[in-house]
Amino acid sequence: MSASSIRLPLWARAVASAGTSPAGQILLGVDYYPDQTPEALWEEDSRMMSEMGFTNVRIAEFAWALMEPSEGKFEFGWLHRAIQILHKHNIGVILGTPSAAPPPWLSAKYPDIFEVNAQGQRLRPGGRRFTCPTNPVYRKLSLAIATQMAKKFGETEGVIGWQIDNELTLGTSLRCYCNFCQAGFQNWLRTRYTTLDNLNQSWGTVFWSQTYTDFSQVPVPLLSGGDPNPGLALDYDRYQSYANVSFTEEQLTMLRQMCPTHFVTTNNVGLLDTIDMCDLYAKLDFAAFDNYPGFFDMLMAQEGKPPSSDGIATTISLGHDLARSVKGGEPFMIMEEQSGKAGQRTFAPQPEAGQVRLWTYQAVAHGAMGVNYFRWDTATFGAEEYWHGILNHDRSKSPAYEEIRQTVKELKALGQEVLYSQYAAQMALVFDYDCSWALKIQPGHYALDYMNQVTSWYGAISASHTGIDVIAPEADLSPYKIVFAPLAYVMSEKQAAKIKSFVQGGGMFVTNFRLGVKTETSQIVRTPLPGLLRDVMGVTVADYVPIYSAKNAVKFAPALAGPDGECGLWADILQPTGAEVLASYTKGSHAGEAAITMNTVGSGKAVYIGADLDGASLARVLRTLSGLAGIKPPLEVPPGIELTVRRAGDKQWTFVLNHTAVSQSVSIPKTFTDLLTGKTRTGKIDVSGYGVEVLQSA
Ligand code: GLA
Ligand code: ZN
Numbered sequence: 075m076s077a078s079s080i081r082l083p084l085w086a087r088a089v090a091s092a093g094t095s096p097a098g099q100i101l102l103g104v105d106y107y108p109d110q111t112p113e114a115l116w117e118e119d120s121r122m123m124s125e126m127g128f129t130n131v132r133i134a135e136f137a138w139a140l141m142e143p144s145e146g147k148f149e150f151g152w153l154h155r156a157i158q159i160l161h162k163h164n165i166g167v168i169l170g171t172p173s174a175a176p177p178p179w180l181s182a183k184y185p186d187i188f189e190v191n192a193q194g195q196r197l198r199p200g201g202r203r204f205t206c207p208t209n210p211v212y213r214k215l216s217l218a219i220a221t222q223m224a225k226k227f228g229e230t231e232g233v234i235g236w237q238i239d240n241e242l243t244l245g246t247s248l249r250c251y252c253n254f255c256q257a258g259f260q261n262w263l264r265t266r267y268t269t270l271d272n273l274n275q276s277w278g279t280v281f282w283s284q285t286y287t288d289f290s291q292v293p294v295p296l297l298s299g300g301d302p303n304p305g306l307a308l309d310y311d312r313y314q315s316y317a318n319v320s321f322t323e324e325q326l327t328m329l330r331q332m333c334p335t336h337f338v339t340t341n342n343v344g345l346l347d348t349i350d351m352c353d354l355y356a357k358l359d360f361a362a363f364d365n366y367p368g369f370f371d372m373l374m375a376q377e378g379k380p381p382s383s384d385g386i387a388t389t390i391s392l393g394h395d396l397a398r399s400v401k402g403g404e405p406f407m408i409m410e411e412q413s414g415k416a417g418q419r420t421f422a423p424q425p426e427a428g429q430v431r432l433w434t435y436q437a438v439a440h441g442a443m444g445v446n447y448f449r450w451d452t453a454t455f456g457a458e459e460y461w462h463g464i465l466n467h468d469r470s471k472s473p474a475y476e477e478i479r480q481t482v483k484e485l486k487a488l489g490q491e492v493l494y495s496q497y498a499a500q501m502a503l504v505f506d507y508d509c510s511w512a513l514k515i516q517p518g519h520y521a522l523d524y525m526n527q528v529t530s531w532y533g534a535i536s537a538s539h540t541g542i543d544v545i546a547p548e549a550d551l552s553p554y555k556i557v558f559a560p561l562a563y564v565m566s567e568k569q570a571a572k573i574k575s576f577v578q579g580g581g582m583f584v585t586n587f588r589l590g591v592k593t594e595t596s597q598i599v600r601t602p603l604p605g606l607l608r609d610v611m612g613v614t615v616a617d618y619v620p621i622y623s624a625k626n627a628v629k630f631a632p633a634l635a636g637p638d639g640e641c642g643l644w645a646d647i648l649q650p651t652g653a654e655v656l657a658s659y660t661k662g663s664h665a666g667e668a669a670i671t672m673n674t675v676g677s678g679k680a681v682y683i684g685a686d687l688d689g690a691s692l693a694r695v696l697r698t699l700s701g702l703a704g705i706k707p708p709l710e711v712p713p714g715i716e717l718t719v720r721r722a723g724d725k726q727w728t729f730v731l732n733h734t735a736v737s738q739s740v741s742i743p744k745t746f747t748d749l750l751t752g753k754t755r756t757g758k759i760d761v762s763g764y765g766v767e768v769l770q771s772a
Pocket of ligand 2: 189190206207208209250251252253254255256
């Protein structure tokens with residue numbers, strides 16, 4: 075079992091330097107915009123924040139124009155005054171470097187810095203995040219303003235840490251395709267492949283006469299007369315991720331030198347990001363991301379996705395588990411947590427009473443040791459006038475104001491022992507950027523989507539409430555009883571070797587269709603599928619079948635007993651070479667052939683789910699397999715209730731989170747104390763709509 079310690083001296087230091095009471099072991103703050111607020115209100119704002127119990131703010135991440143009104147002329151007086159006032163009220167400051175929003179003088183003078191989108195159109199200034207991550211002038215000027223900030227505030231009392239940039243890739247275009255990126259890509263390829271011959275072989279450029287005789291001929295995957303080479307396209311996604319990481323690291327190196335006592339992070343958009351999070355946070359102190367459950371709910375509705383019993387709670391949990399796992403289980407921070415109506419042109423409603431508190435506990439249960447609410451006041455100007463904060467447009471208190479105040483108070487009272495306890499995971503879910511990018515490039519079926527698959531697998535397995543780490547493909551699997559890897563389309567030799575030894579050592583590996591199809595350079599393997607995992611899975615793939623109107627169905631063997639399932643988007647037709655058959659197709663020319671198999675290797679099992687199962691069947695199958703692997707839910711709870719268990723020594727706490735609007739009853743076999751109310755809880759308890767309990771064994 076993996077038990078990652080949440081303890082990290084950094085947090086104690088950060089909280090201590092934020093000037094808060096020793097009882098507060100957690101950063102609880104707000105995103106604040108003194109640059110957008112009349113100076114006469116800063117004192118009142120700081121006093122109110124302090125009264126709410128906040129320990130910190132994040133400020134200045136979009137204030138480049140105020141800090142550098144013309145090139146090389148810096149004005150930090152206003153920011154210094156704001157920091158002083160905040161500090162006087164015991165509010166620590168996380169400073170944002172402002173590279174996400176270059177000022178108009180810069181755009182006018184250096185139009186080369188503008189991003190080019192995937193359609194080849196050059197973005198224009200006027201919004202934000204219209205910049206190229208490779209462009210040397212943009213990098214130089216971003217580093218220059220960040221350096222001046224570090225010089226000015228490196229030793230200023232009250233400053234505790236840094237956020238580099240803001241959501242590096244979340245603009246209207248996720249990647250840049252400009253000439254600077256092309257040159258950067260070519261250099262990156264020189265390092266990766268060393269020789270042109272190696273590059274040509276690795277991509278198979280002989281196809282369509284694409285053999286390169288100089289690195290400078292390699293294009294970026296912009297519109298051509300046909301699709302790009304899949305190897306080039308996948309490498310381009312890797313390059314763009316790398317370019318953003320190296321952009322971040324330029325500022326990080328400087329901050330390490332100039333502000334050695336401060337923490338440094340950046341805020342990304344979690345699951346939606348196009349930067350590999352493991353790479354992004356490798357050298358930063360902790361992962362931080364922005365969490366807007368209601369806004370995502372609105373986006374899902376816009377995409378016509380049906381609502382689930384817990385709204386999008388499981389997707390949000392997946393984001394938290396990813397953020398914790400990218401730093402090997404260390405605490406992470408929510409740099410922006412939704413507190414009000416959220417959106418720009420259209421917006422999500424005010425969270426229901428209790429939801430902001432619930433989302434906060436959800437983050438903390440999964441290992442967050444910092445939550446900043448977005449945002450303090452609500453702007454009356456600018457593109458985000460409808461993105462509501464804790465104060466309304468007229469500065470009256472929003473419906474979440476009291477709730478946040480109460481939550482902050484509770485969390486501070488919860489104490490170090492619970493907050494620093496361990497998040498224990500017996501299961502792991504593989505999250506593989508290569509697979510997600512390669513499948514965007516060639517999904518095989520218009521509706522096949524890596525994120526959708528990962529999210530529905532996570533939703534199914536999280537129902538066992540035993541803790542899930544979300545791991546990189548080549549991570550150590552030995553801590554887990556069971557490892558799930560949906561759509562493991564690109565397979566490296568190293569990953570395959572780890573899977574084999576995990577299964578041989580007694581683990582259960584569960585995967586599905588499109589397994590092991592591609593090499594790391596996005597060529598298709600020359601052996602029968604599933605390529606490198608043929609032996610361990612004990613099958614070969616006789617055929618792979620995208621499904622449109624002629625749906626298939628599967629019949630389950632007794633081990634997975636249940637009503638026949640639907641097979642929606644895809645069917646890998648399996649031919650056992652040693653594996654037992656757990657389900658078969660019932661329709662079409664493949665009727666009677668294997669749809670799900672399980673192979674026994676050493677003391678472990680390898681399960682291949684060839685069919686894209688309907689939600690109910692997938693949930694039952696994954697749950698049955700988890701049971702076979704020895705996973706036992708800590709408590710049986712109704713849908714919509716989330717449990718997260720945390721441990722320290724022989725002590726244990728169970729966070730019970732009700733993501734539904736109505737009261738739910740939960741049977742608990744032992745006697746617990748709810749740490750939030752001090753009440754004894756035993757037998758059948760009612761957890762109120764959007765309610766939270768932190769149960770400690772009596
Ligand atoms: C993001 C950004 C913020 C702000 C909020 C609300 O995630 O980081 O600057 O735009 O969302 O839109
Ligand atoms: Zn570019």
